[in-house]
Structures are given as structure tokens and as C-alpha cells.
Amino acid sequence: MTNPNLYSLFQQTFSQQPDAVAVETEDGRTWTFGELEAHSARMANWLTTLGLQPGDRVMVQVEKSVPALVLYLACLRAGVVYVPLNVAYQAAELAYFMENAEPRLVVGDPAKHDVLRELTQRLGVAHLATMDASGQGSAWTDAQNHAAQHRVAAVAGSDVAAILYTSGTTGRSKGAQLTHDNLASNVQTLHRYWGWQPDDVLIHALPIFHVHGLFVAAHLALLNGSPMLWMARFTPAQVLQWLPRATVFMGVPTLYVRLLQEPALSPAVCARMRLFISGSAPLLTETFHAWQARTGHTILERYGMSETLMLTSNPYDPAEGPRLAGTVGRPLPGVQVRVVNESGTVCATGDIGGVEVRGPNVFPGYWRMPDVNAKEFTPDGWFRTGDMGFVDAQGYLTLVGRSKDLIITGGYNVYPAEVESYLNELEGVEESAVIGCPHPDLGEGVVAVVVARPGATLDPDALLAAVKNRIAGFKVPKRLFVVDQLPRNVMGKVQKNLLRQRYADAFRTATS
Structure with a gap:
């Protein structure tokens, strides 16, 4: 029987091409798939020696680096729950997250060590480790003392793999639980729907503490065995330097706006590119058309949430329809989307209502919030997204606002x-x-x-x-x-x- 652990899915790809480049950083350093396998094994063994058991939480607030990605992979293979935090969060916010998640291990920036030590000691966190922007720190150093082989922990597909904290209308963040099955189903669906090719190369310009950068961009490259051109922080100049080598780029609308300000952006620079994807925020129609005019490419806009991963997408294959500005496309295969009025009745075509979703990608609920879960899910199992929108005659979803003032x-x-x-x-x-x-x-x-x-x-x-x-x-x-x-x-x-x-x-x- 196949182990539902998400890492097992990636491991199949790693084993087929251990010497191929998995990641290349801005300074030219490369990491092979074999190195990701070996280093994540060392880290997983380190986690085990700390006494962590499957289901324990590991809270991580570190700058983007390849070792940070390795730490995530190690958490998957050890069966522990990965809890990434935005690096901008301050002490008051961190205290709430620690109180709520009750992690056994916190990994943070050495520059915040004193603050983290006070919090972890006061809140009874068993272990504190560090990792800086280059990936160095006690987490990496201690892991090197362990074996480069590790048997991936057996988990159930319904076991939680990650918790992502997303702010709520009450002012308190909620921990969205994502299972191994949620993550596996979504990456496999996107891999097929967006037509990933054996020679694809991804420019990875996003943070890795949220869905877009980690569970969409990185997951797809790892599953496909594609090299990632890895940026610690987005800079237009670096993207322009890498575009002639790449085939896929994912960004929030702000990144596209900033790239459009660069005189060097042209069809020639983008000649090898296969796909530009936008998400995490609405893409202005002006940006959509300006990108077409400047590059000859049409951005594919999609829609997802921390709680649901990806839900809809404009078509990749032109035979399935055009990519329409201002819309987020149709439901992905296996995903159901409906728009309902205040009485819960499905709206007629073109009528605005609340967006509700259901599918294997949708989370089972918020961490330790049964009362909230009872309100956020309908009696027949649909998740109320809080977004407002309508579906047109072609089946495309257009979002018009957010009922929760997001x-x-x-x-x-x-x-x-x-x-x-x-x-x-x-x-x-x-x-x-x-x-x-x-x-x-x-x-x-x-x-x-x-x-x-x-x-x-x-x-x-x-x-x-x-x-x-x-x-x-x-x-x-x-x-x-x-x-x-x-x-x-x-x-x-x-x-x-x-x-x-x-x-x-x-x-x-x-x-x-």
C-alpha cells in the first residue's frame, strides 16, 4: 500500500534524477534532487532525536532559503505538522501563535533569538533552534550530525501536514489545517491542468510561508522534477536576467506591475516562457492587457485560499476557452464551486452571491475551533469562503468583493x-x-x-x-x-x- 505521506510523492521524482539540479540560487549555488533527499533525511532524523512524534507541531519563522525548504520537506517525511509564519510577525503575534499551536519546536531567525527564547520559555515550548537568511544556524548544524537516510513516516491521508494561520474577522488568527491528501490532490491536479512539461524551469520569486509560494510553486517544481531559479527576495532585474532560461513564472499582481516598469521587458526576453500565472490578489484588467502588449503572453489568473489551496483557474489549453481578464476562471477538475444567496439557494447565472466550495483540496477545518468550523461549513459540507462573486454563462467565476472586509x-x-x-x-x-x-x-x-x-x-x-x-x-x-x-x-x-x-x-x- 502506498504511503499517503506527501513526501513519498516527491521522493519518487527525486529518486529518478538524483544528480539533476533542483534549485539554483542567485549566487550560482546549485542543489541537486539527491541533496534535497539527503539533507531532508538528516533533518528528519534530527527532529526525531528531539523527541518529536507524528502530529507534533513545528513552528517556523525564517527567511526564505533552500535550507528552509529542506526543513519543510523534513517535517513532511517525519510526519510532524509544519507551521510557517510570515517573517514580519512581531512578538505579540508570535505569542498568540505559540499559545494556540503549542509547538514542540520553534525555528527562528538568530536575530530574534532573545525574543524567541523568552517566549518559548514562558510558554513551555520544548525546543528552540535557529536558521538565518543563508540557511545557517543551529537547526542546520545539528542536522549534519545525523544520517542521510530516513524512512518516511507512515501517515494517513487525512493527517494534518501543515497549519497556516490566516487572520479572522474577530481579529484573532485562525489555523487552517491542511492534510497530506489536500496537498497531494491539489498539486497533482494543477500539474495536469497547467500542462507541466519535462523541460520546464520555474522562476521562484515568492515567499515560502504561504500557499502560493510553497504549496503551488515549489510543490509543482518538486513533483515535476523541474529546476527552480530561486530568489531570496523579488527583484525585477534578477527576473529579467532569468526569463530567457525559464518557462514558468508565478507572481502576485504587484510583481507584474513592477516588471512592467522595466524597459527591458519584451517579447524577446520572454521567448522561451510557456506560462505566466497570477494569484493571491485581484489582477487589474489594465495590468492583464499591458502584459499582453509588452510580452505577447496572456497571464493565467487563478483563485485559491489558505483553507482550500487552488479552486479555479483560467484555461491553460486554448481549446478549453480564452483567459478572460477580470475573472478567475472555472473550477479545477474535482473541485465544486457554487454561488448562493442569503437563503442558501444557488444563484442564477450572473447573479452575485456568496462563493462556497467543496473538493478534496478543501481543508477539514480550523485548528481547535469547533464553533467556528460549524459556522464556516454548510450542513451539506460546503465551505463558505466569505468571497462574493458570480458565474457567467461560460462558467467563469468573477469575484466582486469580500464579505469579511479582507x-x-x-x-x-x-x-x-x-x-x-x-x-x-x-x-x-x-x-x-x-x-x-x-x-x-x-x-x-x-x-x-x-x-x-x-x-x-x-x-x-x-x-x-x-x-x-x-x-x-x-x-x-x-x-x-x-x-x-x-x-x-x-x-x-x-x-x-x-x-x-x-x-x-x-x-x-x-x-x-
Whole structure:
């Protein structure tokens, strides 16, 4: 019987071409598939010697590096649960994640060692290890003392492989549990649907602490046995240098906007490219058409979530239809998508409603949140995404908004309630409202509107400086306005639609 452990799927590819290049970094360093196999075995053995058992959580907040990818593979093969965190998260956020996930091991940047040591000791985390931007640190050093062979842990397909924390409307992050079966089904579906070829080469320009960079981009390259041209951080110049060698590129809309600003971008540079994919945030129609004009390629936009992995995609094969600007395509094979009204009835074609989904890619629920799960899933097993949209006559899904007020800035999710909770704790702040406004580079920029307590005088710059020390940089408002009162309806609810109208031009006169 085949082991459902996701690593077993990758291991089949690794064993077929151990000497082939799996990753090439910006400095020219290469890693073979055989090296990924051997180093992940050493790390898996190290995890075992720490006393970690299948199902234990490993929380990781490190910069992107190949050793960080190896650590993820090691967690898979050891059967422990991988919990990646955005590197921008600060101490208050980390404390909540540790309290909620109860990891047995935390791996963090050596620069944050003192903060992490205090948190892990206070919260009873058994082990703390380090890994820096180059991949060096105690995690890597200690793993080298172990054997380069490791028997992949036997797991059930329904066992949790990873937990991704995604902010909630209550201001508290929720841990989306993804199983080995969820991850395996999605990568295999995308591999077929997007027509991966034996000679494909991927430019990997995304972070690896979320779905897009790790569970889509890296997974597909590993499954296909394709080299990854690996960028620690996105730079347009490096992408342009690598484009003539590559065939696949995945990016958030912000990356495409920045590449379009480069004079060297041309059809000639993209001549070998097979596929450009965009996701994690809405792709503006202007960007879609500008990319066609500049490169001769049509971007494929798709739709997914931390809780569901990939759900829909514009067609890869032209025989299945065109790639339409402003849409996220049709449901992937095996995935069901429906749009329902407030009564739960499926909407007619073209009518807007709530997007609900079902399929082997959809997570079983949030970590330790049974009450939330009961609300987020329908009685017949569909997950309520919180997105609003409609399906046209061709079966393409178009998203028109988010019922949960989610802001997507540069591909990262920001929930207003969380940012508001930090602003409201600051001295002199009576209340706040956080909204997303059009931003020329990020898609949406975070804007805060704050009301002072009676007798208090608020300095916008001082408020922003204070909140910067408490939350991740991408969540920090890029504009903050102090007002006498917030607009409310007759029920007393803040009318954020009016605020969005009032501050729609917040980023049109200045660059952020």
C-alpha cells in the first residue's frame, strides 16, 4: 500500500534524477534532487532525536532559503505538522501563535533569538533552534550530525501536514489545517491542468510561508522534477536576467506591475516562457492587457485560499476557452464551486452571491475551533469562503468583493479587525476603522481612520510608529487620518463603504 505521506510523492521524482539540479540560487549555488533527499533525511532524523512524534507541531519563522525548504520537506517525511509564519510577525503575534499551536519546536531567525527564547520559555515550548537568511544556524548544524537516510513516516491521508494561520474577522488568527491528501490532490491536479512539461524551469520569486509560494510553486517544481531559479527576495532585474532560461513564472499582481516598469521587458526576453500565472490578489484588467502588449503572453489568473489551496483557474489549453481578464476562471477538475444567496439557494447565472466550495483540496477545518468550523461549513459540507462573486454563462467565476472586509495588499491578507484592535489599545484612541483603498503598486493600501478620546490630541505619525512595533509591516496602515467621528448607519454600524469613497484618492497623490 502506498504511503499517503506527501513526501513519498516527491521522493519518487527525486529518486529518478538524483544528480539533476533542483534549485539554483542567485549566487550560482546549485542543489541537486539527491541533496534535497539527503539533507531532508538528516533533518528528519534530527527532529526525531528531539523527541518529536507524528502530529507534533513545528513552528517556523525564517527567511526564505533552500535550507528552509529542506526543513519543510523534513517535517513532511517525519510526519510532524509544519507551521510557517510570515517573517514580519512581531512578538505579540508570535505569542498568540505559540499559545494556540503549542509547538514542540520553534525555528527562528538568530536575530530574534532573545525574543524567541523568552517566549518559548514562558510558554513551555520544548525546543528552540535557529536558521538565518543563508540557511545557517543551529537547526542546520545539528542536522549534519545525523544520517542521510530516513524512512518516511507512515501517515494517513487525512493527517494534518501543515497549519497556516490566516487572520479572522474577530481579529484573532485562525489555523487552517491542511492534510497530506489536500496537498497531494491539489498539486497533482494543477500539474495536469497547467500542462507541466519535462523541460520546464520555474522562476521562484515568492515567499515560502504561504500557499502560493510553497504549496503551488515549489510543490509543482518538486513533483515535476523541474529546476527552480530561486530568489531570496523579488527583484525585477534578477527576473529579467532569468526569463530567457525559464518557462514558468508565478507572481502576485504587484510583481507584474513592477516588471512592467522595466524597459527591458519584451517579447524577446520572454521567448522561451510557456506560462505566466497570477494569484493571491485581484489582477487589474489594465495590468492583464499591458502584459499582453509588452510580452505577447496572456497571464493565467487563478483563485485559491489558505483553507482550500487552488479552486479555479483560467484555461491553460486554448481549446478549453480564452483567459478572460477580470475573472478567475472555472473550477479545477474535482473541485465544486457554487454561488448562493442569503437563503442558501444557488444563484442564477450572473447573479452575485456568496462563493462556497467543496473538493478534496478543501481543508477539514480550523485548528481547535469547533464553533467556528460549524459556522464556516454548510450542513451539506460546503465551505463558505466569505468571497462574493458570480458565474457567467461560460462558467467563469468573477469575484466582486469580500464579505469579511479582507484587504489584500501586495498579495498579503490584512483583516481590518485585527489592525483596529491594536490601534484601539493606543493611548488617546477612542476608536478606529481600517479600510483598503486603491494603490497603484500594491493593489490595495491599508488606511486607518481614527477618532481621538475627548481631550486627547493625536499625532498620526506617532500612532503609526507605535503600531509598527506591534504588528507585521504589511499590516501597518500606510495612511492614517484623524477625524471627529466615524460615519454610522441607523443601527450604529460604521459605514466603511463611505470611508472607502472618502479616501479613495489616498494613494493617488503620493507614493507609498
